[in-house]
Amino acid sequence: MLLRNVRPPGSRQLQDLLVSGGGVAAIRPAGQLSGAEAQESCDAEGRTVLPGLWDHHVHFTQWVIQQQRLDLSGADSADETLRLVASAAAQLSASQRLTGFGFRDGLWHQPPTLAALDAATGEVPTVLVSADLHCMWINSAAQRQFGAATDATGLLRETESFAVLQRLDAAAELTTADYRRAADVAAARGVVGVVDFENDDNTALWPQRVAAGVDALRVEVSTWPDTLERVIDRGLKTGDGLDSQGLITMGPLKVIVDGSLNTRTAWCWDPYPGLAADHPHRCGVEAVPIEELTRLLQRANGAGIGAAVHAIGDRANTEVIDTFAALGMTGRVEHAQLLRVEDVARFAPLGLEASVQPEHAMDDRDVADAYWPGRTDRAFALRSLHESGARLRLGSDAPVSALDPWAQIAAAVTRSRDGRAPWHPEQSIDVATALRASTRAGLDLREGGPADLILVDADPLTATGEQLRSMEVAATMLAGRFTHWKL
The missing domain is CATH 3.10.310.70 (Diaminopimelate Epimerase; Chain A, domain 1)
Structure with a gap:
């Protein structure tokens, strides 16, 4: 496939891309590839080409089921x-x-x-x-x-x-068609891959789904504490391929250490307003004792399995970061919604990634103002994390918010939605940073890399917040084949 007249983000220079064998075989200025090497040719008409987008935190079955509730x-x-x-x-x-x-x-x-x-x-x-x-x-x-x-x-x-x-x-009575439909909808928004944190036998179920035709996405699958030993017994390690098409890979162990803000169970250093001094969950919930978290992470790490740990409250984040530091292992902190200032600076030196959901800030801004008074300047602290050197990964936590990376990118950049004034705009990040956090390949396609790419109607680097949120995706390509096409 020869993709003609594509435009890299931020550039006026048109290029041609030759896709072969599931990868990007050549990138040249427009007109310098003859097309003789390609069986098909497509004129992108100056659309912007980007690496395909990833949603780094979904509960895929919950997302599918939500449509029926x-x-x-x-x-x-x-x-x-x-x-x-x-x-x-x-x-x-x-x-x-x-x-x-x-x-x-x-x-x-x-x-x-x-x-x-x-x-x-x-x-x-x-x-x-x-x-x-x-x-x-x-x-x-x-x-x-x-x-x-x-x-x-x-x-x-x-x-x-x-x-x-x-x-x-x-x-729930879910069919292959239900999963395929949800995957196709994601592909239509430019998604080429997801990290699935569904609490299920993901290592067995996802290869079965791919074999049945749910093949529009790459999926990195997690294991949970109750299935960890089964995964270890199978000899699976993070990064291992699990299917013949190369779409499913083994991901991390997922552990939930605290609750959530809306439920007032996020584990915080300070008490929630209005709760009595003797309330058992006055500062939230320690869902998994730190001693048990330590044991689980040691077990996973020794077996070659990474870790992704849910931490929303600032106390939970401190304890999780302390645990990673004590074990000398890297990993991901899922959500990282409320952080002490001194903990922000610990992510990068420890090699910890912050897996964040910017659209949650839009959903939770009023709840945060009510239940985290005086602390919201360090809630959803994306810019502080980025400037500290921490690697950001953006996700939706679907179905908590929609499986749509453009909504996450828009929220991260504007800290606003529905015409409201930006909420703590000092914690916004620029578009390029948000895009990099929503891909696995940065902003640039490279020769020899996988042909996971998208064509969009507007250059994201110059788009407004509303244009980002409603970005038109003209085509999505996964490993050299189109999973979405509107050209």
């Missing part, structure tokens, strides 16, 4: 959520189940109650999953079904919530 993301109160749920429940019988997704109760004036949810849903088993995936609002009928028990709020948090969520996911 009642959307609660637009509800901004308990009453509005209950109206949506009551309307949906009225269409179901007690032998069916209602599952919703996307509520954010952090700023609700009226707190969730079990009584209110029961009144809205009756005997229809109902499970409402929060947008951050760290809690659920579950009615009495569903509690009986799952053998769960809540207090008067009807909320399950963290470990108890995850246990019910796993059973919900296992009962």
Whole structure:
């Protein structure tokens, strides 16, 4: 394939690219490749060419399932959520189940109650999953079904919530077509690869999906503590290929050390406002004891498996960074949402990557102002991390935010959405930095590299924030074949 008249970002110089054998065989000024070497030719008409984009943090099955669940993301109160749920429940019988997704109760004036949810849903088993995936609002009928028990709020948090969520996911009827459709939608936004942190048997399931035709993405798969020994017994190491097409590779061990901001379980040095001094989770939750984290990381590291550790609160980040330092190992801190100033500078010397989700800052800005007062200047501190030398990786945490790297790039650059004033604009990063953090190959394609590339209608380096967020992707190529085409 000869791609003619492409334009590198920030350049007015047109080029031709020869793609062969899944790689970039040649890059020359426009007109200097004859086309005799190519079986096909395509005129890009001056569009900007970039390396394909990666989403460095997704829960892919959760993203697929979300499309089948009642959307609660637009509800901004308990009453509005209950109206949506009551309307949906009225269409179901007690032998069916209602599952919703996307509520954010952090700023609700009226707190969730079990009584209110029961009144809205009756005997229809109902499970409402929060947008951050760290809690659920579950009615009495569903509690009986799952053998769960809540207090008067009807909320399950963290470990108890995850246990019910796993059973919900296992009962979902997902098809290969569902996965293929989600992968194709991602490819249409310029995505060539994802890091999948779904808590499942990813090393077995993803090769099966590829063999069945879900082949529009590269996938780096994770393992979790409960599957770590199984992966080690198979002799798998981070970076190992897992399928015949070369699309699936072994990734890191994922460990969750604390909760989330909206659920008020992120582990912080300072207490959450309004909680009593004797509240058991006044400063959040230590979801995995640091002694257990140390054991898990030692075990993984000794077996050649990297580590990606979820840490949102500043106490969690301190403890995780301390653990990596004590073990003398590198890895990734997932989220790194709230950081002490002194901890920002520790990432680069320790070789730690900051895997961040800029769109979460747009979702959480008001919640952060409410629950992290006086500390938000060091929340989602992208520029501070970048200027300290830390390597950034951008992701969506889909379905917490959409699997769309352009939304993450726009949020990182503008710190704004929906016309609102920028939130802590001093922590914004430039477009080039955001793009590099959203790829595996920087900004430049190179001869001999993989032909994972995209063509976009506008040069991102000169685009406005809104243009970035709505960037038109004309084509996406993975290993030399088009996975998306609009030319």
